Amino acid sequence: MKHKIIIAGLALATFFTACQELGDDYLEAPAQSTLDESVIFSTPGLAKGAIDAIKVPFGETNSYRGRFIPFYGMNTDAEWYNNSQSVTAQSDLATYDARIDNIQMNTNDNAWASMYGGIERANIAVKGLRQYGNPLPGTEMGQLLGEALTLRAIYYADLMKAWGDVPYRFEPINNETLYLPKTNRDIIYKQLIADLGEASNLVAWPNESSETSTVERVNKAFVKGLRARLALAASGFQQYPDGIRRSNDPDLSVAKMYALALSEARSVIQSGKAQLNATFEGFWKNVNQDYIAAGGESLWEIPFAEGRGRVLYSFAVKNQSPNQFQANGTGPGGTAGPLPTVFYDYDEKDTRRDVTCVPYRWGTAVSGIAKQELVALNTWYFGKYRYEWMKRRVTAASDDGINKVYMRYAEVLLIAAETANELEGFGAAAPYLKEIRKRAFAAADQATKVDAYVNALSSKEAMFDAIVKEHKFEFTGEMERKQALIRWNLLKAKLDESKTKMTNLRDRANEYIDVPATLYYKYVKDVANESKYAGQDNTTILLIYGLNRGESTNPGADYTAFTWNNLNDAKINSVYKTGANPDNRQFWPIWLYFISNSNGKLVNDYGYPNQ
Known part of the structure; x- marks a missing residue:
């Protein structure tokens, strides 16, 4: 059974006060712990709870759960936000046009803040374990110190991945370190590499x-x-x-x-x-x-x-409504997917292709049962995440x-x-x-x-x-x-290459001249004769012909034709915002809230404004 680790540390969360680069209303000297640190970090059970508490920020609403995981990593030559062509705060994050007041991110409890919250918890744990835990290799306390060092490295690695240079905090906060400027990331990388070298000898x-x-x-x-x-x-x-x-x-x-x-x-x-x-x-x-x-x-x-x-809620094959597999909100999944060209980059015999690239969604359920239905060429879904593969039924409003x-x-x-x-x-x-x-x-x-x-x-x-x-x-x-x-x-070069490839795919030109413009589908009728679908429901599963290159002949009267295109210039060009240069926007800006509440210590680089 899956452990509930993400909430295991909540009972000990009050041991920690985290500086999150917020401001005078939040940035105070660390509060006295409910239990003395000498007790916490010399007692294995309590120390483990402190390590679990480092993980709590992963699940906070506007942290990894609802902001960093759903939005960092878009757009590339492999994946994109499926509404990149729209003008929204979400699409701006994906299309290299993020603004410092982005309404998805510019809040006091966002990923930047939560990551520093996790770092502060880790800093306290590292200090406490070193001072009171005798954390030797091969011991439980050594394992816990190694975990604390590694979890801190995860938060810092993701901070630098998203923002570049960030403040260096490797000790618990005190009154003199409430406000810090950014540090050259090279210094932080060297610290993390050293920390992980130590951790590898402990865990x-x-x-x-x-x-x-x-x-x-x-x-x-x-x-x-x-x-x-x-x-x-x-x-x-x-x-x-x-x-x-x-x-x-x-x-x-x-x-x-x-x-x-x-x-x-x-x-x-x-x-x-x-x-x-x-x-x-x-x-x-x-x-x-x-x-x-x-x-x-x-x-x-x-x-x-x-x-x-929200991994499936964000990235699963789209479900139009609650159905036989899930009741996870009104229409979960499908916020992002592979670029339309990715399916054709694979060798047809590569078994990863059909797992990764899905050209259908689960339609609106009738009497609780949904069927697969084809979507347009411009919208694909990640097949690595599927409610139909789960062993439990999700009923939460937006979490899976x-x-x-x-x-x-x-x-x-x-x-x-x-x-x-x-x-x-x-x-x-x-x-x-x-x-x-x-x-x-x-x-x-x-x-x-x-x-x-x-x-x-x-x-x-x-x-x-x-x-x-x-x-x-x-x-x-x-x-x-x-x-x-x-x-x-290769960032901009590969994005530009993707634009060219999608244009060729739309026109069925050059490397895509043999890609069919019409798909044919039916619902599987004879499971015995469709061995690929043996054991699956024979009223909801699509059998699709025409996805592979050269499959252009109508396979029979029992199939329905489906015109497969709808890949226009607006969609193609939305891999990054017109006028933007991805190479000059490799990182998000530090959000306005944190700039404004940094006592003048934080500033944006890369051409981003500070107000």
Whole structure:
């Protein structure tokens, strides 16, 4: 059964006062704890509650739950906000046109504030455990210190991913540190990388102890994977106040950071403590079914209780109304989806394609039962998130309780491939890329689609390009693509390429000349003759012909034709706002509320105003 970790720390939440860069009404010296810290952080049960309390901000209404997870990561060459062409506060966040007074974000309890709230809780826990807990490797207190360090790193990693340079807070607040200016992110990255190095020596491998038996607790495989991810981000291209470049800090050079990332990735791979799920679809079914056992593909997940979190509510295949699968509000899912071209970027035999890209929604229910129905070419849904895969029925108004997968083993393999290619050559990268692709293709296709495909990559440049593509095939819908494109210095180039590709798809020109403009569908009638659908309801499931290239012949009178286009210039160009430059808007602005209540310490860069 899924643990209710996200609310487990509420009883201890009063131990902490968090500076959230808010203002005089909130920024006060830390209150005296209800229990003395010497008692809390020397008592394992109480200390664990303090660590659980660090996670509480993940589930706060305007934090990760309702703001950061639904909006960070849009728009890329893989995914976009499905109403990007509209003029709303939500679309502005996605289309590189965020304003400092954005009504979704410009509140005193928003993601920026909640992240610093989590950091303050972590700071208090780190200090307390060091002072009173004797946190040695292999001990429960050591595990807890490692978790506190890692959770703090998660909050900081996401702050820098969204805002670039941010204030440096690694000690509990005092009267002298109520207001702080921004710090060069290089300094913060170095601190996080050091912290995670310490944490990796404190926490256990998955299933090595009772504390690491689920993916809702921090384990060594995740810490090492996160450290590798941050090493790549720190050494990669990104927008600094003086332009787009790599770090000037020699400690964050490509040579040093790629070597660190490769070492950490190989450590995870060689440990045998994590592994790819047998099938791509099987992994995502597990996620939707609240499967949280450690030791598989998922390395760590943001834990949500059953009545909290909006992963499916935001990203699932669209449901027009409550139906046989859910009663999660009036029409949940579908706020974002793959770009229309992504389906055609995949090889037709790639089993990830139909899991990732869904061209239908669940229509309005009749007598409680909904059927699948086709949607226009300009609107696709993420098939990784599906109410129909859940084992429980969601009845909350806007929360579903599905965890957010924060990192999985597939990313470790791609990190190993990318860094090995850079440092040791394309031959050293090949085994890692092959392992990813082997899971994606049936055994009969692997000689061609895995071995021959990878063996043909005979240069560093060819291998890198293949890794960039594979990242898209593997992670579309997980909102990991944006930071990757930024660190590769490919953000605007790939967005512009996507505009061109969508125009060609609309016109059925160039690489899309063989994509049908008409789909044909029927509801599955004879389950016995449609083995793909065996065991499924035969009155609600669509059988679609015409999605694949070259499928242009009417398959028969029992099919209904569906004109499939509706991809116009407004939709195509909305991948980023007209007149915007994504490379100059890699980060969101610091919201006006926090600027105004920072005692003059916080200012915006990147051309954003301060008032």
